[in-house]
Amino acid sequence: MMAGNFIHDIIDDDISEGGRHFGLRVHTRFPPEPNGYLHIGHAKAIYIDFGTAKKYGGLCNLRMDDTNPSKEKTTYVEAIKEDVKWLGYDWDDRFYYASDFFEDMYLFAEELIQKDLAFVCEQTAEEVRLSRGTLTQPGTPSPWRDRDPAESLDLFRRMRAGEFPDGSITLRAKIDMSSGNMNMRDPVIYRIMRATHHRTGDDWLIYPMYDFAHPIEDAMEHITHSLCTIEFEDHRPLYDWVIENCSVPSNPRQIEFAPLGINYTVMSKRKLRVMVEEGIVDGWDDPRLPTLCGMRRRGYTPEAIIKFNQRNGVSKVPSTVEFDFLEFCVREDLNERATRVMGVLDPIKLTIENYPEDMTETFIVDNHPQYPDQGSHEISFSRHLWIERDDFMEEPARKYFRLYPGNEVRLRAAYIVRCTGCKKDEDGNITEVLAEYIPESKGGVAPDGQKVKGTIHWVNRKDCLNAEVHLYDKLFNVEDPDSEGAEYKDLINSESLIVVPEAKLESAIQELESPSGFQFMRLGYFKEDSKLSTPDKPVFNRVVTLRDTYKP
């Protein structure tokens, strides 16, 4: 359940006796434009729109805001639906397009003309811009502002009929050219655009502008609360003007909240698009991107994303949440669900010198240390193992309690071993770590209660699985890529993707079912890549590392 917030305070007033929506069921909508993929900022809006409806036992519609055919594609529609569903929300049969209401909008526009509240303007785009005035100076009225409504009506009908070229004339609301709010300076509400619409095809030559269309869409769907981001705050007077002056069937209220920002990344569709189109990343679903498809591919769970939004809260304060917090939320969720396996990313040989060459044993590893009911799996052990390169130090650092000559360490679930040294090549590089196992410590149990501080992970060289592993890090190396003076493309973290071509994984991973991915013990959470992984060449993405509090 959503925690209370300022939006709910307003709704509480609206639905109580004497309120604007007294007696009505709370009804919201999520209205993306189908011109790109959804990102985690949209997930916040989805959470607020659907979550608010749910809290009040109301309804939330999914609506494609498709009033600009030059930018919209039907492929995005399906992707958006998939992402919303993935987050766990359902719109039942209430799926709409703004274009469902094109005829209604057209009629409301005629109504405005007849009320002398709109007029056909013959100024060019440039003239409109120049006569709009500036932030501190009022605009000057269009010379066509006072033309006879009957003439505007005739012209408007001929606009629809296709008698005028694209961009030649517009329909404008007649409001106030000297308003301090630029949106009220006789905004254009219809333009001529010969573009094939993804749904209505070539039926229409004129298309409504957002400010005119959106309140009508909301009213036609009987939305009670139209929740959007802060940037639309100064559009609200125009929203209200449309609702008030068109004979729409309901009285929706627009409420604005702060959009989500996360540091070390960018959220704007435009910037994401550039990175995709210039090949800086591997498509819209690149696991480093904050797109929902990217995060899904990376291995984020929808539950973690919802929790993240839940805990961030809803306010009007411009906010940039720390990336750390997102990572905290995924770790918390994956810690509950992920099956534990062992995998070695940077392998070095470990040879158990006193373990027979031809012997193999099998040990049992729990799938989850806290939840025995999640079962266990087998792992094989032999004289020749792989371990993590940094689990051995010839000269141990302070408080290092992994392998170093003379030290005892537990090979998780197998045996305690004592490190006896290492082998090096002629350049002095360590090529192999040597140890002796303690037969009485079978299963990893320390005999005589001896303390073994370090436990490390390992795999059997004989039967481990080779896999490619992608290690991801922050996409940008600065906190706020948007505000840096430099071109944001130059701020990309060159180590945001590190490919490990041949990691060694325990073979059981091929049989284990774990829909939310795996924890590679002591390393992090990993998810098989849905796009690149094949049976012959598995590819795993690192979702997030484990927290690591080791400080030498």
Place this chain on the structure above:
RNA sequence: UGGGAUGUAGCCAAGUGGUAAGGCACGGGACUUUGACUCCCGCAUGCGAAGGUUCAAAUCCUUCCAUCCCAGCCA
């Protein structure tokens, strides 16, 4: 004297006249067959600033300061 918003800890954020919740981060400690998880402890004499009202102010009033958004025939 353009309009609209926003200021509570490093980051989110509760608080609605009764004496600053919570989470993340950070620092300590316990536990541990993952240096994970879990569990304890610490972390704003202070709420953008200054005045004022009040027994009492983050909350009310006044003035000031800072930051963000708006001049698409985009959404």
